[in-house]
Amino acid sequence: MTVPLSPTSHYNRFLSAVPPTVDAPLPAWPILILLYGFPLVWAMGFMQFAPTVLALIMIVLMVMRRHVMVHSTMWIWFALMFWGLICLVSINTGSEFLGWFQRYMNIFNVGIYTVYFFNARERIPNHIMLGGLLTIWATVVILGYAALAFPNFRLQTPMSFVLPGSLLNNDLVKAYVLPPMAEVQLPWGVDVPYNRPSAPFPYANSWGLAYALLTPVVFAVITGVHSRKTQILLVLAVVVSLVPAVATSNRGMFIGLGAAFAYVLFRLLLRGDWRALGIGFVLFLGGITYLTVSGAIEEILGRQEYSNSTGGRASLYELTFEYTLRSPLVGYGTSKMADNVGVSMGTQGQVWALMFCFGFVGLGLFLLYVVSVLINTWNVASLTGMWVHSVIVAALAVVFFYSFDVIQLTVLMLTVAMMMRSRMYGEGL
Template identity: 40%
Template sequence: MTAIRSPLLTAGYLGSQVTQLTRPLPLWPLHVLFTAFPLLWVLGVGAFAAPIAAAPMAMVMWRNTQRVQIPRGFLIWVLFLVFLFASATQLDTAPRMVGFAFRLMNYLGATIVFLYVYNCSMRTLPARRAAGLVTIFWLWVVIGGFLGVFFPGGSLSTPFEQILPGAISTNEFVGDLVHPKFAEIQEPWGSPTVFERPSAPFAYTNAWGSHYALLLPFVLLYALTAAKKWHRPVIALIALASLVPAFATLNRGMFLAIGFGLLYAALRFALRGHVRWLVAVCTLMMVGLGAAYLSGLSEVISTRTEYSTTNTGRAAIYQEAFLRTLNSPILGFGGPRPSLSLGISVGTQGHFWNVMFSFGFPALALFCLWLWSLAWRTRWAPSSMMWLHVVPVMALFMVFYYGLDGTQLVLIFMAAALGLRPPDAPEVRPVAPEPWLTGARPRQAVTGDE
């Protein structure tokens, strides 16, 4: 069979290894990550969902493949991980080592998910099915948002919290992860209003907002390609309802990211001559803006901004992050450190600044180059698959003010992996099954992909 090279792989940096899978990769690890996320959250390990799902993925790939396919340019990301590992030499306290270990697990987990999805056959995991899995995750995010709206003072005592040593569980950052709250309750000094901002099923409201923004393109992709037509009106109704917790977060960054992503998609569709796509995107934006105006959202955000130091604080912390990184430009500091002038930590107000301060300027250049390459190399995605390309494009915008090293990075990598997969899937050979790993029956030999 003549191999057909995807145009998404022609503009690369390194040659990819063309290999063969000995059996199709099972999808149950992805269900653990997305479908079973509420269970992980209730157990207190929702923040560790990526490494938990990545562990069996790595084992399955090791057992089920002769050699894992690697996309062109992947060495850029490997070099970034090298600098990340090396930055651990700059750690000086046990709590900082714990934080570094958490971030490292998430980076490695996202890496494994990326390779796993990239190696999944299009027959086993078509883009529609992948978008459906992520849409289930989006549904849990919306439900968590409503928990924060109706029960803002609620929280969970989790099993994982109970088994952790007291010295670890009492750490403020760890406590936020293993004892999840339904909302962040903020009382800015002098403000006449207490702001109850939904955060469940994540530790922070900004995490809810960043996930919601990155999930929207997947949801749109699934709504446009769902095999069962009744799914589409149901998703539309849930999306409309999701505006309630979305507006309650008062998350300006989320609204900016969604607006940027939709405007970019509208422009790309218009340049391709797809007027109906342009009309649909513009209609979606108008509905959102109209709902925001009628709900009085702008006035509430204005009130919060008036009494909050978030704007001036971010500008100051960004400047401090750059200036202090000059003292350790190659390896950074291994992780965030307390600010010298503000009551927050340097490297916690945007992933761009976190990578720079924590891992140094070379790691920052590699991270940005990798993220840019994912967006660039998926730019020719056809038809509705364009929404996969929109995800890394949005990440390029969000990286300056959102942390993206949790399941946000998994979503970015998953969208890119789905867009970068070559259309000529590896040949699948009949082999003896291992039910405990795959849960699948032996399959007939097939060649190619859908």
């Protein structure tokens, strides 16, 4: 179901104060810059700025068009955007405001991207969108290899020469304008450092989350293209991508990928395709064999032995929940350091970030939106659609472990928009 918005008397008035250029096709270039331009945006050091600038441009273009449509479930995301503003009441200092602003703008920006793409079907068909997401995946994999080769290297972006030194002293700002290739971790007692690929993101967990959400998109492209050569090249690319993926030793990444693959196989079984059992068994056996032979399982267990990240997360989650009970509706607006754990509350997972920063209301709206779109787009028509749909499943599988930055949220929301738009217009997914 979709909700049409137009200036006519029997619909809600929306963006109606501007002289009309009614139904003029929305240009593709803002989305193309966001997706196909992602490698350049990262290399220029614009990752903290470009998403918001592009969102504002999209708003202007939609205002000029006037006639804008949103899918029905999008109103839940609008409610989350509104609630994030309400949570400003918890902000007391300038630094807290900056933390709130970054988190809120991620939610705001991806909401705008979703509405824009939903209304830009004349210029941005699904195969263009899938190609853009594939570009981000390829960037992630290539930089993953660069991280393995040069783990201590930091890219000197043009933006790093523009920002004042006071801002560069902020660790997060520095991670975006002087981005590292990898997280080099040397826990006490370990002989060899763990070089975990992170570029084009500040953290290895962000790399793993992006890989978990984007790899199903690669399989969507594989099943959707008609060129056998392209299919073979993409399959080989997925195999090659396993090297940096394994190096991240991200347990949550494997959980997300496993959930996506299990979902697609389950849907095939529901259609009576019993070959899925054989395919699933071969993939499972091959995956376990690769993880064992490559040393990934041993490395994950070894890192756990030295760092005890599971125990630390459990303590952080418990403390985050206890603090949220003290401000259950609006949360705290941004993360806060938990001194007895050594990690900020409101991090280490999307569920905990939303709960702590925007209260149980913000968390509930986010989960309601994701579950709703999962249900509303259940009746996929093709194998390609199943793979696109599995991105939502992968996201739900890892919301407790990983926090979604703007790119990861963009991947999730644009795949949702593809499913909802295809459902409305019969675009074949």
